[in-house]
Amino acid sequence: MSNSNELLNNIVGFTEGVARKEEREQSGSDYSKEKWKTKNDIAKLHPKRLQLTVSDIFQDTPSTKTFRLVMDGINDAIVLPPFQAGQYINLYTRIDGVETARPYAISSCPTHRGYYDLTVKLVESGFVTGYLLGDDVKVGQAFTATSPMGTFYHNPLFHGDELVFLAGGSGGAPARSMIESVLNRGLNINFHLIYGNSYENDVIFQDSFRQLADKHENFTLSEVVSRPTEGYDGLTGHLNKDLITKLIGDASTKTFYVCGPTPFNDFCEQQLKELGVENKRIRIECNGPPKKPSCLDGWPEVVDEQDEITVTVKGRGQFVAKTGEPLLNSLERNGYTVENACRSGECSLCRVKVLEGEVFNPPEAMLRKSDKDFGWVHSCVAFPTTDIEILY
């Protein structure tokens, strides 16, 4: 360009611009004092990974433990990234040589900056919960995790201040965080927790919820047991529309949070819709891949969940897997590492491209339009129904 500077001097305003530029060169900062500032600024809110240590383990109920995770493993002096009550972290584990991960809702209140509590309920034949609730995990154990994420939280811009949380079993974990957040911050919100459990002796945070309900006028607790013992005198049955109406009156003006096992979520959603609650007032936390994908619409009739297919990872190798197993799980079992977090079809971190073959995507897979056009799937909820070749 220097050769034509003389030429450009003929353009009105050019020389003045050069002068301004040269003046700025004398006075400005060259950003070199703060190396990695952008990366460090991002990490204050959203570090890619957290190195956590178990500082305490609480046995909440016969089927449930709460793990308190801190940053440095000794005390809770170091603060963790902030989160919004209801969010989760994805916890990485290595079990029998398999590297995998599971998302767990944080059950502690965001106002406690020194630790995250993860409350884990045993899932029948659960690969990871079995390990976490067994004897192997002890105080002092280190874990890697993502920073908090997820979209299941109270959004004051449109959720209003009449909130109802329909929780089933482990759904009590994010509920506790949300309730404590409302109460600890003194928010002007009425919060009603309708908490469904199978057994009256296996209710997470039962005492703590009851104490909070006694103490705070704006928090109401309704406990419901579906398999009561003889003589149980509390509410029983499922969280159907009659029960909901009986407990809260007009449902249409309130915002509902629903979190529990997938069948519980589906049932509650249907009940709320029948009560005329609009879409925007129903917030449902996703909860893992479908357990029986073959029962869903669109699953090819000729395919059995036990059928075996071959997965080829382009340029890297291949393995045999069952059609009923989420692709992400079989990839992990065979030593392939795929970034992931929600494991429920929502966050899209585990995108892979299907080059050949067919994959079943359940409704959980919140795919973008262009993902569908170009064959990208969310591997955490993708079920290969033929031999496939993938790229990631």
Place this chain on the structure above:
Amino acid sequence: MSDTNTSTDFDAIVIGAGNAGLTAATALQRGGANTLLLERHNIPGGCATSFVRGEFEFEVALHQLSGLGTEDKPFIMRKIFGDLGVMDKVEFVQEHELYRMVVKDEFDITLPASWTGIRDVLVENFPAEEAGIKAFMKLCEQVTMESFMGLPMARKMNSEKMLMTNCKNYAEHGLRSAKDVLDEHFENEQLKTLLAAYWCYLGMPPKDINFCDLAVMLYAYGVFKPWHIKGGSQALSSALLESFLEAGGEVRFNCSVDKILTEQSGNKPKVTGIITEFGEEIPCGQIISNASTVVTFGDLLDTPIMPEGISKDFKSRDLGTSAFCLYLGMDKTPEQLGIKNASTFLSSTMNEELMHDTMSTMNPPVATMMTCYNVDDPSFAPPGKSQISLLCLQYGSVWEDVPVEQYAETKYAFAEHLLKQAEEFFPGFRASIEEVEVATPLTMMRYLNTPGGAIYGFQQNPEDGPLHRERYDQVDGLHIAGSWQGMGGFQPTYMVGTSTANAIVKKINKQRAAAQAIQEKDALNTSGVANV
């Protein structure tokens, strides 16, 4: 050491799959250069992306794509997208208006996407200014044409005569402030404000932008129309990636770069490869960085101190604006909401300097931009619903001072300002929200990895345009492609990616031809020896 290119598997490595990274990688691979594309996120696009909430897939950044032209009257982007092999992979949707601008208690005028239509609307609303309107529009056209044709030619030939005959208008007015030129043509303040609305696509108020930039935007959108993409800008990003993969390119997602490696070569450093966040070293002699220059030269480059030319350049720069944006999924149609236009500028003042000053504060914004994608493309939301983005420009530095534990509440409190303003213009707006996601300048920073969450690169002062700034060439083999090497926005970044790649392809082909010639000569010599 011999030519670095011959000892590696990749002819080129592209850092970042934003607009410029994607067009660069695709042009390189299709041009025969074996290319590796690295992206720290899980999806291509950078700004040009989308995310899903509930039943909505939200467009993140594209408001109006420029430079495409119509099928009858094609313009440069149609050719570029054709060369990149994506024209049959995406569907473009034409918008029928430039924008509606509403200034409270002042005016409410909509400009159509037609050059003569704009003139008619302006004359109808400001009859006393008819002569000025015609002269101004003529000047916009002349300056635009000259900046595309005459100026590059005059610079290439280094000819003063060509400059003064073929780019007379540009030479006289192109680098004047847009405000000066508006003031010279018009008395009416409303008219000036209306015509300057696009300043927010550059981030600097009319007094601080070159007239040529405003002229080109008005003329290009007016004549070549504003466009959307079916499926959003993500669809185009994904199409570019598809084209790159079809041509044999290799991509790695969730893989950021930690270091750009160099060795000293003569008086300049020269790139030898990169190290990924996983510690993998990949040798390569040509690296195209779609990351910001501040991150590329300040953080990634392994030289002990920044090359002198870079340091000097950075000192004369300021970080450009970021944005605060609400992504709204509404449970009503645009008609039901009273929204008739895809792009609407809403303002409570005509004072652009006040608007710009407010961008450096947490004060309620005095100007917002509303984009409703469903107006021209109902498929942008499920039936009966609509998707809207509500945006104000804002500098990131304000947000860097917010304590992390107050971040969420600060974000919602600021979002309230925008919703309040929208509610004023569209009563009942708020009650129709079905989904909303809030992005602050820190969100932009997180997803774009730019200092201050800058969305258009460095601030675009009059002396920061292409006539005053050269390409970064302080490190051999390291090329910058993106808004930090020129202007921000979609068309400029797509174009700089392509032009950067084409220059590298040319160079690589030249080297290959030279290597081939040597080989043939050797072969000839060898056979010659054998024959003796």
